[in-house]
Amino acid sequence: MASSAAYLDADENLEAIISHIEQKSRKIETLLKQSKPVEALKTALEGSPLKTRDERCKSANWIVVHRAMMAIRDVDGMFNSLDPEYYDILMKYLYRGLSTGDRPTCDQCLKIHEKLTEKAGLGCILRSLADTVNTV
Amino acid sequence: MAATPAVAIHQFAECITCHAWSPDQSMIAFCPNNNEVHIYKLFTDKWEKLHVLAKHDQIVSGIDWSRSSNKIVTVSHDRNSYVWTQEGSDWVPTLVILKLNRAALCVQWSPKENKFAVGSGAKSVCICYYEQENNWWISKVIRKRHESSVTSLAWHPNNIYLATTSTDGKCRVFSTFIKGVDTRGSQSSTATDSKFGEQITQLDLSSTWAFGVRWSASGKTLAYAGHNSMIYFVDEVESAPAAQNLALRDLPLRDVLFVSESVAIGVGFDCNPMIFAADDTGLWSFVRFLDERKATPSTSKASQLSEALGKLYGQSKGTSSDTVEPSKPRGGAHENCITCIVPLTKGRDGTIKRFSTSGLDGKIVVWDLENHITIAK
Numbered sequence: 136m137a138s139s140a141a142y143l144d145a146d147e148n149l150e151a152i153i154s155h156i157e158q159k160s161r162k163i164e165t166l167l168k169q170s171k172p173v174e175a176l177k178t179a180l181e182g183s184p185l186k187t188r189d190e191r192c193k194s195a196n197w198i199v200v201h202r203a204m205m206a207i208r209d210v211d212g213m214f215n216s217l218d219p220e221y222y223d224i225l226m227k228y229l230y231r232g233l234s235t236g237d238r239p240t241c242d243q244c245l246k247i248h249e250k251l252t253e254k255a256g257l258g259c260i261l262r263s264l265a266d267t268v269n270t271v
Numbered sequence: 272m273a274a275t276p277a278v279a280i281h282q283f284a285e286c287i288t289c290h291a292w293s294p295d296q297s298m299i300a301f302c303p304n305n306n307e308v309h310i311y312k313l314f315t316d317k318w319e320k321l322h323v324l325a326k327h328d329q330i331v332s333g334i335d336w337s338r339s340s341n342k343i344v345t346v347s348h349d350r351n352s353y354v355w356t357q358e359g360s361d362w363v364p365t366l367v368i369l370k371l372n373r374a375a376l377c378v379q380w381s382p383k384e385n386k387f388a389v390g391s392g393a394k395s396v397c398i399c400y401y402e403q404e405n406n407w408w409i410s411k412v413i414r415k416r417h418e419s420s421v422t423s424l425a426w427h428p429n430n431i432y433l434a435t436t437s438t439d440g441k442c443r444v445f446s447t448f449i450k451g452v453d454t455r456g457s458q459s460s461t462a463t464d465s466k467f468g469e470q471i472t473q474l475d476l477s478s479t480w481a482f483g484v485r486w487s488a489s490g491k492t493l494a495y496a497g498h499n500s501m502i503y504f505v506d507e508v509e510s511a512p513a514a515q516n517l518a519l520r521d522l523p524l525r526d527v528l529f530v531s532e533s534v535a536i537g538v539g540f541d542c543n544p545m546i547f548a549a550d551d552t553g554l555w556s557f558v559r560f561l562d563e564r565k566a567t568p569s570t571s572k573a574s575q576l577s578e579a580l581g582k583l584y585g586q587s588k589g590t591s592s593d594t595v596e597p598s599k600p601r602g603g604a605h606e607n608c609i610t611c612i613v614p615l616t617k618g619r620d621g622t623i624k625r626f627s628t629s630g631l632d633g634k635i636v637v638w639d640l641e642n643h644i645t646i647a648k
Contacts, residue, residue: 223518256520258500265499268478 149192152184156195163199167206173213175203180224185269193271200228205243210250222255226263227271276561277604278625279637281318283311287629289611291336291343296615300324300343301629302331308345310362326353326364333378333389340384346375352389352399354408367408369397377423383430385452390421396435398447398467413445413468423495423526425484431462432471432509434493436481442474442495444508461509476503476514483526483537488621494535496524502537502547504555515555517547528612530640531622536561538609538628544638561638562603607632 159178166175179200184192207213217225229251232244252260284303291300298312298321308324308331327347336343343355343362350371353364369375373392380387389397389410394417397410418439425434427444431453434444446465447453455463465471477497484495493505500519505512524539533549544561608631615625615637629635 258519258521258523261498261500261523262518265479265497 149187149189152187152189152192153195155182156184156192156199159196160199160202163203167203172203172206172208173216175206176200176213176225177217177221179203180221180228183224183271185224185271197228197231197271201232201240204228204232204247205240207243207247210246213247214250214254219255222251222259223262224271226251226255226259227266230263231271275563275604276638276640276643277636278639280604281635282633283309283318283635284633286607286631286633287611287635288330288332289334290613290627290629290635291334292613292615292627293336294338294341299635300334300336301635302334302345303633304330306330306347306349308334308343322362324353324355324362324364326366327351329374332374332376335378335380335387337380337384342380342384344378344380344387346378346389348374350375350391352378352397354387365408367399367410369399369410370412371395371397373420376420379424379426381426381430381447382428386430386447386449388424388426388433388447390424390435392420394419394421394437396421396424396433396445398433398449400449400452411449411467413447415468416443416445416470416473422480422482423484425486425493427462427486428488428490429460429462431465432490434484434486434495434508436484436495438480440475440477440479440481440497442476442481442484442493442503442505444471444473444493445469446471472508472512474503474505474508474512474514476516477501483524483539485527485529485535487529487532487535489532492529492532494527494529496527496537496539498523502527504535504547504549506553517555517557519545519557525608525610526612528614528623528626530626534622536612536626538612538630540608542605542607542609542630542632543603544609544612544628561643562605604636605630605632605634 162178163175183196229244229248232240286304288302288304298310300308300310302308306327306329309320310322311318312321327349329348331345331347333346346352352367352369354367355362355364369389371391371393375389375391377390378387386398386400396413399408399410402409417437420438421435423436431446431448432444433447436442446469448465448467480498482496486493493508496502500523502517503514505514507513522540524537526538528536530536535547537545546558546561547555548558549555609628611629613627614623615627618624624641625639627635627637
């Protein structure tokens with residue numbers, strides 16, 4: 136597939152992505168301690184590794200998003216401060232959450248899914264389903 | 272207040288694949304989701320079936336009726352195309368050998384009506400022109416570039432450039448210059464200097480199936496729909512493509528029509544035409560749905576959906592009805608996906624005042640824009 140030179144380049148890239156996610160994780164823990172779950176979620180969603188095919192990076196980012204998502208108690212309130220630019224990426228992570236089958240995760244994802252669909256519309260769901268290039 | 276924009280609704284069949292109007296708009300030709308083309312004529316206030324064109328073996332996927340030469344071209348999943356000419360009270364078919372090994376999916380007459388283009392499942396586009404000496408239509412195939420089925424076509428007003436959309440997600444513009452059919456003209460332009468089959472531009476904006484490509488009347492703007500509920504407006508396609516990606520709130524579109532240089536209508540799975548407009552700076556945005564009729568039920572679609580999801584995961588969320596009805600009649604003109612939009616009448620200012628739509632519900636609806644939207648030139 137890729138030549139060995141390109142593969143090495145990808146490796147370095149992946150390391151950069153993983154360390155970026157680790158940075159995010161620390162920032163999120165701080166924000167959660169300050170009772171700012173929406174800020175934490177925004178931080179988690181920003182800079183998500185959509186373009187890479189590497190499963191480790193995607194899983195690492197998912198763990199971080201999951202942590203922030205589960206800390207949200209007031210879903211309605213969350214949408215008051217979440218900008219529309221985050222809707223599409225949040226929807227993709229909601230479906231990842233639903234696919235885990237874990238009861239608490241699914242409960243939370245469904246709660247958020249209902250409100251997000253009201254806010255963003257069915258088009259948002261379609262984009263998360265149809266986009267096979269930028270995946271979470 | 273103002274009457275509904277849907278001025279006429281006709282239920283012609285259970286399902287309609289595509290439709291086209293005669294030059295004087297007294298007759299309509301459509302495929303009722305089978306291998307035939309039915310032509311109906313309006314007598315006072317009743318539509319009567321006048322002709323049945325039955326030459327194809329499979330579903331007729333595309334029909335176009337030329338305005339000046341009054342010829343009907345039809346293409347079908349049976350890989351054939353016929354050009355129908357009216358002789359007296361009959362329509363006489365002429366077979367056009369397309370040399371396809373997959374279904375033909377769409378067809379459009381060129382602006383000068385001396386060529387027509389056919390998009391196919393064979394990842395190719397056939398450009399057909401009439402050869403006077405042998406009295407038959409010849410097909411020249413553009414085989415390169417497309418990686419999947421060609422879903423829709425649109426001719427640029429210069430009669431040479433052709434835009435295509437494909438299920439490979441891309442929109443491409445090709446030159447269809449044919450020696451002997453197209454003239455080079457005294458001034459050299461990039462269009463007349465191009466070679467047949469040459470790809471002018473490739474737009475890779477959607478990672479999903481693309482449909483419904485259309486040029487604005489001047490050819491300055493190109494629009495097409497992505498199956499990911501997006502619509503793309505592109506300016507300066509030939510030189511420096513500048514695209515605007517509009518994310519739609521609702522379901523995807525299947526076809527698009529430019530009503531003026533700054534207003535476009537999109538139709539699709541929401542069963543209701545969507546109006547898009549560009550402001551003075553050229554920025555496109557969604558305005559509103561055209562048909563104002565609202566559905567009566569109080570539960571919104573979203574909460575119905577989450578009720579269903581809730582049931583799936585064993586939670587009971589809704590307190591109202593026990594059963595979830597996913598397909599309530601919406602109260603609009605169309606009850607199912609609109610797949611085809613055709614322009615009808617132009618106003619004195621060159622903008623389109625009336626257009627028609629057909630869909631999977633078997634209806635053809637005529638829409639009037641006068642008094643319903645103000646169209647800035």
